[in-house]
Amino acid sequence: MSHRTVRARVLLFGAVSLLSLLSCGREPTGPGARGRIGQFAFEPVFPSVRLGGTGQVLSISDVVAFTAVRVVLLRANGDTAVDRVVNFPADSQSVSLTVNVALSAAATAEGEPLSATLKYVNAAGDTVFTGGPVTVLVQPPGSAPAPPPQIPVNYTGPGANAASIVITPASQVGTVGTNRTFAAEVRDAQGSVLVSAPIAFTSTDSARVRVDLRSGVATLLGARGGAQIIAQTLTGQADTADVTITPTASAIAVASGAGQVTRQGDPFPAPVRIRVTAVDGLAVSGVPVTFAVTRGQGSATPTAAVTDANGFAETNWTAGDSAGVGQLTATVNGAGLAVTVSGTQLSSAPTALTFETQPVNFTAGDTIPPLTVVVRDATADTVAGFTGTVTLDLTGGNASGQLYGTLSREAANGVVTFPGLTIDRAGTAYRIRATVNGVPPVTTNAFNVAAAPARTVSVTAGNGQTAPPQTELPDTIRVRVTDVFGAGVPGVTVTFAVTAGGGSVVPASAVTDAAGEVRTRWTLGPSGAQQLTAGVAGLTSAVATATVFTGGGSPVLFAGVPSASLIIGGSRTIPVFVNPAAVAPITATLVVRDTLVARWAVDSVVFTAGATLRSPLLTGVAQGSTYAVITSSAGTDSVLVDVQPASLNFLGNYSSNTVPGDTLRTAVILSAPAPTGGVVVAVASPDTAVALVAPAEGNGEPEDRCNNYYCYGGVRSAGDTAGGFGPRKLLAPPADTAFLTIPEGQTVGHFAVITRNPGDIMLVATAANYALAQRNVFVGLGQLSVQTTPYSGIPLGVGTRTDLRINLFETLRRPNTFRLTVRDTSVLQADSTVVALQGEGNATTALRLRSPGATWIVAEGAGFLTDSTRVEVVTPYLRFSDRFPVAIPGSALEMDYSSTDSSGSLYAYWAPEVDHAVSLTSSDTTVVRADLGDALRAGEYFGRASLRAVGAGRAWIRIAAAGYVPDSVEVTV
Structure with a gap:
């Protein structure tokens, strides 16, 4: 068997x-x-x-x-x-x-x-x-x-007489997976080599080193450690050799330094540290590692390093000159192992301006505390190397208000201070704007300016007249109260007093009008020096004088004024007196020496018996000066006549910062009150494709012009009283010409400019007997920039909350609707429109991120250039903050995690739109038990996982949630 x-x-x-x-x-x-x-x-x-x-x-x-x-x-x-x-x-x-x-x-x-x-x-x-x-x-x-x-x-075969055996080499070193060959020599008692003697090779640890029984070829199986190889004969002789296994790199991972943020060209805050491990998960020392920047330019120092006893190697990473996401790759030479670290490189170029100090309410003419403007980069840090020019201008408030001081200064290390600024006109909701070429402007908070106090009282007309005793002067005494800027101060009480001659005034006090003027009528005393003062509390009074003409027994003719100023086409009466009164009629002949300059309305006037005053009308004809002569049997006198063209001017400066669709409210002003019958001013636009014009409501005072207050749809909304102005509307449809009627005695006519398309035109204002006025209007497309928050160029996570911001380079004069177009709505979705409000410099809307991919968002708005931005959407990651957690048996371990990108970048922390339940699992619950962690809440980008260390060992903890790439870390207990 x-x-x-x-x-x-x-x-x-x-x-x-x-x-x-x-x-x-x-x-x-x-x-x-x-x-x-x-x-x-x-x-x-x-x-x-x-x-x-x-x-x-x-x-x-x-x-x-x-x-x-x-x-x-x-x-x-x-x-x-x-x-x-x-x-x-x-x-x-x-x-x-x-x-x-x-x-x-x-x-x-x-x-x-x-x-x-x-x-x-x-x-x-x-x-x-x-x-x-x-x-x-x-x-x-x-x-x-x-x-x-x-x-x-x-x-009993060959070598049966063996006496000794020697194995060679005595030791060898290798790495896992490699072979090492051993040989042995057998000798007899006389030392002769027994060539054919059989030899058996065995290993003391065949799990680490396996050796072929006959050939002596040893295969290294373990990751590290070693074993002894035994060579033995069949007659009992034996010898040993050592085999040492050097661990080889089988994995490389980032230990720290991922997800950092810095400005372009600056070092990242911490070194990038990697760890190299063998197949057993333990560290491998002495491994050469090469570091190289593979995206975003930049540099690594050093570019090569060797792992230490714990398997770590590190380098210092400096960002390149390009903004965006940079990448640094660490490679184990010859092992085919590499790991890439991502970092955010934010632009160090100027991207924003901030006012470090804000103006407060003050009085016109007072000095504003110094304003400091800081030029900042994408990290909100000061651009230390910036030395460009920062310019200030004024918006809002009173249209005629002007900002005084040095308004353009060069920055030093990204900072510029503007001392000694002031504003000359009262107004509400003023803002000061700072601009730098290529950077969105910034405005201060709104502030109010109170009217400057009265500084000077002066007589502007009626001084130096002559009249008989106890006669009312033919011309009123006109007084103007002005501030430090020479602007009229309304609402000031002026008191008149006769200080010499014994005459009287009516009224004895008056309140200045919108132009800062008051008038009174002065009746002279019986004789002697005549003097009148106009006073304002706290100010030096103005003085007017007059002469009392006291003739002899025969009548004497004289002119009541020594001179007269006229505008072309303008007229005024010239007082002519006879004193004492004639007992028989007296004829006075009126002659102008240069009738091309001025003309009398009549050739003569007659003083009837008992009459003392006649007021013939004198009219300006052309620019120049001449004498108007009055001749009679009672004597001859003359008046110096000066004739100038009437002045017609535009109010305000609206030649810039105007975009198609704006309705600009402004005015024209006459240099002198409109004569009898008023004045019709024609304001014409030479190119109706660029802008139309239309007459508009207004209260007729120069200080009430409103070219910084805007309407849309032709009519301001009822009750809109911004800046203290009542509701305004267009008085005729927009056309190429607006006809403005300025009533007799007034100086201001209001109109609107309705911009339509980009262009550069010259508005022309004309009126009979007035020199024409011109004003340039430039209509250009507004600039805008589109970016995702917090920064453009950084990938966004599916299902996370992100906004799209439209930044405007100009503060809006009216609400504006911007149209958004998403090229690929499977990647993300957005509202089709977003509205930016009047007075705002940006508009924001939410993006709904739907699936991984990349697409473009295009923003368009009437009167604005088009801009677009590329948006990359990726699957978000759940990432543990601690990559190498350690605990002791029986202890609780809290581990934070976040919703982020693959690198864990600080600037890619993404808050989800809805709550997400997370699951935690442990690879070995005898080592670590994973309890249920916090849910990832809507609007929050982080959560916390609770673990319990059970027994010594290692276990992998995995966190997962729907729609997220899971993460795992090895916990050592």
Whole structure:
């Protein structure tokens, strides 16, 4: 029969009977004989080859091969009972042997002893193992089996006389997956090398180093550590060599320094640190790592480093000159391992202006506390190297208000201070605007300016007249109260007093009108010097004088005024007196020496008996000066006449900052009150494609012009009283010409400019007998910029909250609707329109981020240039803040996580639109137990996970949520 062994060809078990077994296992045979056939059993014992670490016995035939076994049984008298050669194929685990052994007559009841000899033969016919002779007992059938005797099997092949063995090399070093070859030399007692001596190689730790039994080729299996290789002969000699496994890099990861933010050209705040580990997750030291900037320019210092004992290597990363997301890649040389770190490089160019100080309410003419403007970059830091020009101007408030002082200054290290500023006109909701070329302007908070106090009182007309005693002067005395800027101050009480001559005034006091003027009529006293004062509390009074003409017994003719100023086409009366009154009619002839300059309305006037005053009308004809002469029998007198063109001017300056669609409210002003019948002013636009004009409501006073107050749709809304003005409307449809009627005695006519398209035109205002006035109007497309918040160019996360901001380079004069177009609405969606309010400089709307991808958003608005921005939308990540958490058994561990991009960038923290439930799992709950973490709440970009350290070891904690890329970190307990 045959018997299968457990270990291949380890030992030979034999029995001789009707059916015996020769095998390579340790299982004893026990087949018994039946009838006249004897039975026996034996156990061959081979030299052992054992593993160095475990002592496990290896198959001897794997060291020395044999192909046949010769079994010889001899009787006590030397006769051969059995001599059989059994083939033992190399690929067989056991062989069957059938042999009949007859008991001889000498056999006793116990059986017959036989001498057993075994010889193992190789393919060359050489005997390599021999066993015996050993006596075995062949028992009669039915006998109780005797214990099988052991037959020691000894190696008798080449090298059986070995005395020593030496393994070479004595030590080797390698990395996982590589092979190292060992050899051994066997010598006899005389030192001769036994070339053919069989050698067995084994390892003390075959889990780390596995060695081929015959060839001595060792394969390094472990990540680190080592083992000993044992070389041994079959006669018991042995020697050892050491194998050391150097750990090799199998993974590289970012330890710290990801997701940082800096300005372009500046170093990132912290070094970028990476860690290299082997397959066992432990650190690998001495690994060369190369650092290179792979996006966004910039540099790394150093560019190469070697990992330390803990597997770390680091470099300092300096951002390049380009704004956006930069990337730094760390590569393990020759290992095909690399990891990329992202950082945000924000523009260091000027992107915004801020007022560090704000004006407060003050009085016109007072000095505003110094205003400081700071030029800032995208990080809101001061642009230290900026030395460009910052310019201030005035918006809002009173249209005629002017900002005085040095309004353009060069910055020093990004900062400029404007001292000594003031405003000359009262008004509400003034703002001061700062501008820098290429940067959106910024305005101060609104502030109010109170009217400047009265500074000067002066007589503007009626001074120096002559009249008979106790006669009212023909011209009124006109007084003007002005502030420090020479502007009339309305609402001031002026008191008149006769201080010499004994005359009287009516009224004795009056309140200044919108132009700061008051008038009174002065009746002279009986004789002597005539003097009148006009006073305002706290100010030096103005003085007017007049002359009392006291003639003799005969009438004398004289002019009441020494001179007269006229405008072309304008007229005034000239008082002519006769004193004392004529007792008979007196005719006075009127002549102008240069009738091309001025003309009398009549050629003569007649003083009837008892009359003392006549007032002929004198009219200006052309620019120049001449004398108007009055001649009579009572004498001759003359008046110096000066004629100038009438002045017609535009109020305010609206030649800039005007975009198509604006309605600009402004006015024209006459240099003198309109004469009898009023004045019609025609304001014409030479190009109606650029702008139209229309007459508009107004209260007729110069200080009430409203070119900084705007309407839309043709009519201001009812009750809109911005700046103290009542509701205004257009008085005629917009056209190429607006006809303004300025009533008699008034000076101001209001109109509107309705801009339509970009262009540059010259408005022309004309009126009969007035020189024309011109004013440039430039209509240009407004500038805008579109960006996502907080900064453009940074990818955005699906489902997170993000705004789109339209920044305007000009403060809006009217509400404006901007149209938004999203090129690919599968990536993101936005409202189709967004409204920017009047007086605002930006408009904001929410974006709805739907799926990964990239698209463009285009913003368009009437009167504005078009702008667009590219938006990249990516799948958001959940990311643990602590990348290498450590805890002790039994402790609680709180781990923060955030919604961010793949790099964990601070400027890519994304708050979701809705709540997200998160799940936590542990790879080994015997090490770490994951409790339910906080949900990621709408509007928040961070949460907290609660863990419990259970037992020593390592476990991976995974966090996941719908729509997010999950994250995992290894927790060491």
